Amino acid sequence: MPIWTYIFLMARAATTSDAFNAVAEPQRRRILVLLKGRERPVNELARALRITQPRTSKHLRVLREVGLVRVREAGQQRLYGLDARGLQPVHEWVIGFEQYWNENFDRLNEYVKRLQQKEHADGKRR
Amino acid sequence: MPIWTYIFLMARAATTSDAFNAVAEPQRRRILVLLKGRERPVNELARALRITQPRTSKHLRVLREVGLVRVREAGQQRLYGLDARGLQPVHEWVIGFEQYWNENFDRLNEYVKRLQQKEHADGKRR
DNA sequence: TTGACATATGCCGATATGGACATATATTTT
DNA sequence: AAAATATATGTCCATATCGGCATATGTCAA
Structure with a gap:
């Protein structure tokens, strides 16, 4: 089987390993919180989290x-x-979304948005 | 097979479905960015992201x-x-970690931490 | 009604993930 | 050296996830 076939088949998921991902796991978030302020050995963390040491x-x-x-x-x-x-x-x-979660979705707001959307849709119509 | 066995076996992963998780996926982050400011239909998003519509x-x-x-x-x-x-x-x-990523890990800092750690370890020794 | 367009969903294949358990490795103590 | 302690890793299992593809559903236009 040629190498490119393998590469093609491999090119699926690739979720792994950035900060966003690391932090998506609740236990890992708890670990990071526990490490605020001071270092800790593994067993202490395991005990604090009530999970096994290997985990x-x-x-x-x-x-x-x-x-x-x-x-x-x-x-x-x-x-x-x-x-x-x-x-x-x-x-x-x-933080790039801060202004949006403070936004109040009132009627005027919605109205303006819908107008914009309509314009856009009409403009793009091909 | 008794119900508790089933529950026991089920009690494995449970990563799913909170904001942390949703945002761990790069494409989903890109979608959210695209939705800043105005609404968009699915196809427009798909085109912008260069991914299929079902995806x-x-x-x-x-x-x-x-x-x-x-x-x-x-x-x-x-x-x-x-x-x-x-x-x-x-x-x-x-944001609870802001003070820490600004922290400069200089020697004094480390030294203090290690002292604290040592005290802790000694204190806990059983 | 038929056809074109827009979107959601089901299925499949490949892989990633999380947990439990056993065990390997390294260090300290006796 | 042997035992105890601390940690990392490999294996197995069940499930989640991502992507592609086909297709179902719904809406609008002719």
Whole structure:
């Protein structure tokens, strides 16, 4: 089977591994919150979240891969610390909508929008 | 098979369907950006994103289910409009990290953190 | 009514994901 | 060295997800 077939078949999903994705998982969000202020070892996080240690390690791995946490060896333990810089893009994207969630969708507003839409639709009609 | 067995087996993933998740998908983010300012019909979105219409409809369904867009029938078309209120929780969560991504990880900072960590570890030792 | 257009949905295939469990690896303690 | 502790990883299972394609549904025009 030629390589391009393989590539073609592979070209499906590719959701993985950016800050947006890392943060989509509730447990991972909780981990990040727990890491505010100070580093913590894996077991402590697992206990705090009431989840198993392997699961915790896997979430930490994802967070590590997208650069939201960093690890530091400390004897037997691995101390995970927050590196929030990766959250900045998320913030920047979301803040771009601030004016819209404050918007009051009153009738006039809607009316104007519909007019605009109508114009647009007519204009584009081919 | 007793019902609890079923429930037990079911209790696996549950990632689905909140704003965090909806926004984790790049195409869906692009859709939301396109909907800033004015409503758009599905086909227009599909064309703008260079993706198929069914795919667009499916993304829109997710966005609709989490309440980030609303639909309005307009003859043959369905006009999708932004409802950014659902993004507010995302913003609130992320903004809680603002002080940390500005943080400069200098040596003193680290030193203090490590001291705290050590104290904590010693204190918890059982 | 028929046909064109707009949209939603069902099905399939491939892959990603999350969790549980067992186990491998590394470090410290005895 | 052996045991205890801390963590990472591999395997298995069930499900979610994304994409393409075909098609169903609904609306408007001729």
